[in-house]
Amino acid sequence: MALAWTEHLSVGNATIDSEHKSLIVMVNGIETMIKARDNFALPQAFEQLEHYLCAHFVDEENIARAVNFPFAKNKQEHDYVLKEFQNMKAELVAKDGIWSDGAAEHYSNFLSDWITDHVLKEDMLMKPALQNYPYDFKPDELNKQ
Numbered sequence: 001m002a003l004a005w006t007e008h009l010s011v012g013n014a015t016i017d018s019e020h021k022s023l024i025v026m027v028n029g030i031e032t033m034i035k036a037r038d039n040f041a042l043p044q045a046f047e048q049l050e051h052y053l054c055a056h057f058v059d060e061e062n063i064a065r066a067v068n069f070p071f072a073k074n075k076q077e078h079d080y081v082l083k084e085f086q087n088m089k090a091e092l093v094a095k096d097g098i099w100s101d102g103a104a105e106h107y108s109n110f111l112s113d114w115i116t117d118h119v120l121k122e123d124m125l126m127k128p129a130l131q132n133y134p135y136d137f138k139p140d141e142l143n144k145q
């Protein structure tokens, strides 16, 4: 089922929320491709998502550091999430568009759960710290980009 960003996914920072919205759009796009077995578009969409995800993790780390949030646990989660994503990507690309409806459902759910867990279980831990700052707070590192 396609995910939609709603207020309950807000972690209290405009940059992070906006990046999560983009991630959700990308995940929804990939889910559609998985269901359509679009092995032509999938590899490029995976590359785009992975690239964006890495940039997002760097931004989160910079923001966490700027608001004095201890980020070690989130950093571990980022490494884990990235590895899981890369495994799934390799599995799907190797299947070259040949998978059952059940497998399509499984991979789609995996992606939705993965992004929802990232936001709700990990990034949400930063919310109390982020709420001490304006919603549009951006550390200098991000302003330079």
Ligand SMILES: [Fe+2]
Pocket: 016, 020, 056, 060, 118, 119, 123
């Ligand atoms: Fe995030």
